[in-house]
Amino acid sequence: xxxxxxxxxxxxxxxxxxxxxxxxxxxxxxxxxxxxxxxxxxxxxxxxxxxxxxxxxxxxxxxxxxxxxxxxxxxxxxxxxxxxxxxxxxxxxxxxxxxxxxxxxxxxxxxxxxxxxxxxxxxxxxxxxxxxxxxxxxxxxxxxxxxxxxxxxxxxxxxxxxxxxxxxxxxxxxxxxxxxxxxxxxxxxxxxxxxxxxxxxxxxxxxxxxxxxxxxxxxxxxxxxxxxxxxxxxxxxxx
Numbered sequence: 164x165x166x167x168x169x170x171x172x173x174x175x176x177x178x179x180x181x182x183x184x185x186x187x188x189x190x191x192x193x194x195x196x197x198x199x200x201x202x203x204x205x206x207x208x209x210x211x212x213x214x215x216x217x218x219x220x221x222x223x224x225x226x227x228x229x230x231x232x233x234x235x236x237x238x239x240x241x242x243x244x245x246x247x248x249x250x251x252x253x254x255x256x257x258x259x260x261x262x263x264x265x266x267x268x269x270x271x272x273x274x275x276x277x278x279x280x281x282x283x284x285x286x287x288x289x290x291x292x293x294x295x296x297x298x299x300x301x302x303x304x305x306x307x308x309x310x311x312x313x314x315x316x317x318x319x320x321x322x323x324x325x326x327x328x329x330x331x332x333x334x335x336x337x338x339x340x341x342x343x344x345x346x347x348x349x350x351x352x353x354x355x356x357x358x359x360x361x362x363x364x365x366x367x368x369x370x371x372x373x374x375x376x377x378x379x380x381x382x383x384x385x386x387x388x389x390x391x392x393x394x395x396x397x398x399x400x401x402x
Contacts, residue, residue: 197359201311207339209328212250214240218243218244219244219245219329220239220303221244221245222248222305227333232246245273245275293324297325302328306331308336
């Protein structure tokens with residue numbers, strides 16, 4: 164069988180190239196539109212700053228998050244402060260600088276979670292603790308650029324819990340005029356990509372026969388042990 168003329172082969176290659184280029188441009192435009200939506204969804208203020216909740220949850224990753232969580236607890240906006248994703252061996256007094264706070268408040272009301280290594284892990288670790296405690300409302304403290312993905316993960320595992328976002332605003336991340344700051348642009352773009360992945364994963368989990376919370380169910384059947392929670396008020400968990 165003879166090959167088609169070179170002119171026909173060139174046309175076919177050009178059509179393939181044009182289709183591939185069009186597909187890439189379309190994907191780029193969709194991504195860019197999603198990115199702009201994500202930037203606009205990043206909170207620029209704290210809503211309901213005085214509303215009381217059963218617990219405050221701080222996701223580790225910045226000193227301003229811990230200081231804000233401590234401030235909220237000191238002002239009586241929750242019964243407990245749960246700090247998720249703490250390195251093993253770090254104790255409450257060390258993490259919260261007890262000299263700056265009332266030691267009695269720290270002793271009674273702060274719990275550390277040592278399991279989580281990422282945002283999904285934060286949500287699972289927190290959900291197990293929340294359902295063990297019987298809490299119905301949470302205030303999540305994390306960076307503003309991280310808040311949309313945090314809410315996505317937490318609400319997927321705790322749809323029956325009232326979750327209030329409480330963003331903090333790192334000085335080194337510029338949300339306004341982000342296009343003028345390459346570091347901020349790269350960070351927000353990375354968060355948006357992670358958000359898209361988490362959204363896709365949660366949608367797929369939702370269609371599984373066991374529902375969209377298999378990891379939580381597994382942990383509910385095997386409660387965290389002493390090595391997973393620490394606090395001077397957690398004598399029951401510390402044996």
